[in-house]
Amino acid sequence: MGSVNNVSEKKTVHSSNDNATQRVPEAEQKGFWSVAFVCAGFCICMSGLYTGSAIAFGMNFRDAIIATLVGNIILSVYGGLIGAAGAREGVSSSILARHSFGREGSKVIGILLAVVMAGWYAVQVGFFGSTMSALFPEGGFITSQYVAAAWGGILMMLTAYFGYKGLNILSYIAVPLIFILSVVGVGLAIKGAGGWAAVQNVVPTEPMTIGTAIVTIVGSFAGGAAAQSDITRYAKDWKASWGGTIFGYLIANTFIIMSGYLITATTGESDLPVAFLAMGLGVAALLILILAQWTTNDNNLYTASLGLSNCLPFPKKKIVIATGLLATLTGTLGLADYFSTWLNVLGVALPPVAGVIICDYYLIRHRHYEYGPGTKYCKVNIWAFAGMIIGMIVGFTVKAGIASINSLVVSVVAYLILMKIFSKSGQGIIGEEIEEEEIEE
Secondary structure, rough: HHHHHHHHHHHHHHOOOOOOOOOOOOHHHHHHHHHHHHHHHHHHHHHHHHHHHHOOOOOOOHHHHHHHHHHHHHHHHHHHHHHHHHHHHOHHHHHHHEEEOOOHHHHHHHHHHHHHHHHHHHHHHHHHHHHHHHHOOOOOOOOHHHHHHHHHHHHHHHHOHHHHHHHEEEHHHHHHHHEEEHHHHHHHHHHHHHOHHHHOOOOOOOOOOOHHHHHHHHHOHHHHOOOOOOHOOEEEOHHHHHHHHHHHHHHHHHHHHHHHHHHHHOOOOOOOOHHHHHHOOHHHHHHHHHHHHHHHHHHHHHHHHHHHHHOOOOHHHHHHHHHHHHHHHHHHOOOHHHHHHHHHHHHHHHHHHHHHHHHHHHHOOOOOOOOOOOEEEEEEEEHHHHHHHHHHHHHOOOOOOOHHHHHHHHHHHHHHHHHHHHOOOOOOOOOOOOOOOOOOO
């Protein structure tokens, strides 16, 4: 009876910690619609609207459609590969990285993903504060930029605190509402501009190449796609994982980016809260703002906390609170002012992380990882970091092609070659093997 009770207690602990450092139990796995709505909620955000707004000044409608579809196909493919691995193994991205980067090396990846996603949390908090202030300039203390950013950041922590269940419940409510309200807003904008003919005749004032737009779009969710398994680890099979990922990027993200494009292209207004108010959306604009920020930022904080759970000996809920408060404070300091630069860096720097994991899982390990007691990992695999860094260097220096694709592909090829040459001899593997003796929490 003692052993049975012990197993039951462990299962309860794992569930309360959102299975942060071990496989998701079969009983907790979800189907397509659950994964799809959480992925869609992740993608539907104000930064997506602003991305669409930015490219509205740089290209016509046809080129914007091409750039948005290509960018989201890239995100769907490499996010889908990471997501399917997470679904098959039932673990987060930083835990997946244990086999490729090593047990200690994966902590670096966990910290990297945490910094990026917490940075996105801070960016979104900054957006929330500034847009709330723009929507309600006479709202007084509660809607002033920094105060709104503070209470908005705390609000967004709530669902991340409750893990995947919290994300799921909010997404089921918010995604349909945002879709309906955005369609209404786009319809009003197009009608006010004179119909689709006006959209077709938009003349770019600040020309942007399709390649630049694609990098911007990939950059807007490079971190999310690299950490896609943080969501899809709950998928019951690879079909639910791939379907949910494609729904999130190719459908939801395309929709939100093109909504931002159409609103700015037809109104000439880059300040989207002002555009919403000018169209007479009022309360609807407030709902779009709050829900779009909330569904994405709780995912950002959720992913950041999972990355840190791979590194720190604290319960995930405590990590959520500490990280959320720190990111909220950072967001009030103006990180959103560097939005464009942040996107471009992410669009090139993060795909190589995914590239190494994809290569290791599919091409070297042939879709078979082990976890739990008795599993052995190397301490640090220097070739994983070398492949990642080579991909980054190529992405930042080679001007031909699309930088984010270059960095992803090169990291896959570089890591594969290095492992084929050196892995059998053991060169580049630092430290003795680490064996898991018990299930971690």
